[in-house]
Amino acid sequence: MFADGLLAGKRILITGGGTGLGAAMAERFAGLGASLVLCGRREEVLRETGERIAAATGARVDAIRCDIRDPADVDALFDAAWAGGPVDSLVNNAGAIFVARSEHLSHRAFDAVLATSLHGSIYCTLAAGKRWIAAGRPGSVLSILSTAAITGRGFTVPTVVSKTGVLAMTKSLAVEWASKRIRLVAIAPGTIPTAGFMAKVAAGREGEPEAPGDNTLERPGRPDELADLATYLLSPAADYINGEMVVLDGGRHLRNSGVEDLLKRSDAEWEAQRARR
Numbered sequence: 001m002f003a004d005g006l007l008a009g010k011r012i013l014i015t016g017g018g019t020g021l022g023a024a025m026a027e028r029f030a031g032l033g034a035s036l037v038l039c040g041r042r043e044e045v046l047r048e049t050g051e052r053i054a055a056a057t058g059a060r061v062d063a064i065r066c067d068i069r070d071p072a073d074v075d076a077l078f079d080a081a082w083a084g085g086p087v088d089s090l091v092n093n094a095g096a097i098f099v100a101r102s103e104h105l106s107h108r109a110f111d112a113v114l115a116t117s118l119h120g121s122i123y124c125t126l127a128a129g130k131r132w133i134a135a136g137r138p139g140s141v142l143s144i145l146s147t148a149a150i151t152g153r154g155f156t157v158p159t160v161v162s163k164t165g166v167l168a169m170t171k172s173l174a175v176e177w178a179s180k181r182i183r184l185v186a187i188a189p190g191t192i193p194t195a196g197f198m199a200k201v202a203a204g205r206e207g208e209p210e211a212p213g214d215n216t217l218e219r220p221g222r223p224d225e226l227a228d229l230a231t232y233l234l235s236p237a238a239d240y241i242n243g244e245m246v247v248l249d250g251g252r253h254l255r256n257s258g259v260e261d262l263l264k265r266s267d268a269e270w271e272a273q274r275a276r277r
């Protein structure tokens, strides 16, 4: 689909790059010539993904353990990443979610999600931006958000607040940093059944087909489809797109917000969900 070597010479840092959508983007970028920095909390998972992608593509893949909730860890990540050559693009992919009735959320529960999905994305964006500005280099930031940043969504409020906050950051910095040649864009995926999604969002619904009517195409999205859009948005072909969030959801948010089935749940079903966590 893309020209060979489209991303040759680019160094791309992907948070949460060891699994799911992050790993799918990593594989695609590496196949098109980029060198990668993958980060996450689980060193073994990162190492396995990095080795698999390097073997398949011949790309340089640095796997660096980092908990993006910790700003000192994030600074150490960016220092280590830069030591291997300047980073050209950051992908804010790491995120956290659980499905719960909001009246059952403690302060700590709210903070647990915001710490990664909102604060962690901000720490990484600032760490990248400060380095680009200091070096007089251009850069781009792609954040993986959600259609819930458009529609809102009950039962996942900490995640929705985080995604909406990162969208606000994207639009704001797109303006503030444009003169520094730093571009910020985002993707709003619909449902893409990764292992993380199945464990945190769709537990108990494994193997169920997408409900007809959930989206206009009546099928879930695929990680490779997200990887294609991410490639385009980080490529020179998208140089004129700034501050925009592109929706990749098979038209779902035009039909519903994704919360409708949750509104129909009984107390017993919610108790079963709580017990599973």
Ligand SMILES: CCCCC/C=C/C(=O)SCCNC(=O)CCNC(=O)[C@H](O)C(C)(C)COP(=O)(O)OP(=O)(O)OC[C@H]1O[C@@H](n2cnc3c(N)ncnc32)[C@H](O)[C@@H]1OP(=O)(O)O
Binding pocket: 095, 096, 097, 098, 099, 100, 104, 105, 106, 107, 108, 109, 110, 112, 113, 116, 146, 148, 153, 156, 159, 160, 163, 196, 197, 200, 201, 277
């Ligand atoms: C809505 C828009 C987006 C829709 C689609 C999005 C899909 C995805 O995002 S798929 C990706 C899913 N992947 C992940 O979530 C991976 C990262 N996840 C995590 O790091 C963790 O699972 C966590 C942050 C979600 C939870 O952190 P953890 O360290 O496990 O939490 P603690 O055990 O320390 O608990 C902290 C606090 O939170 C309360 N809590 C935990 N789970 C739940 C729950 N299911 N319901 C309610 N409350 C929960 C927990 O009880 C603690 O609070 P206190 O009891 O007050 O201490």
Ligand SMILES: NC(=O)C1=CN([C@@H]2O[C@H](COP(=O)(O)OP(=O)(O)OC[C@H]3O[C@@H](n4cnc5c(N)ncnc54)[C@H](OP(=O)(O)O)[C@@H]3O)[C@@H](O)[C@H]2O)C=CC1
Binding pocket: 015, 016, 017, 018, 019, 020, 021, 022, 039, 040, 041, 042, 043, 045, 066, 067, 068, 069, 092, 093, 094, 095, 096, 097, 116, 120, 144, 145, 146, 147, 188, 189, 190, 191, 192, 193, 194, 195, 196, 197
């Ligand atoms: N799949 C879907 O349908 C949708 C996904 N999204 C978003 O896409 C992104 C990727 O999700 P997906 O691939 O499905 O799920 P995953 O659970 O596979 O992705 C989460 C990744 O983030 C990493 N991560 C989590 N917390 C931290 C942290 N504190 N520091 C560093 N890394 C962290 C995890 O690695 P580790 O645990 O090792 O730290 C993991 O690699 C998320 O932001 C999600 O909200 C949005 C809408 C729909």
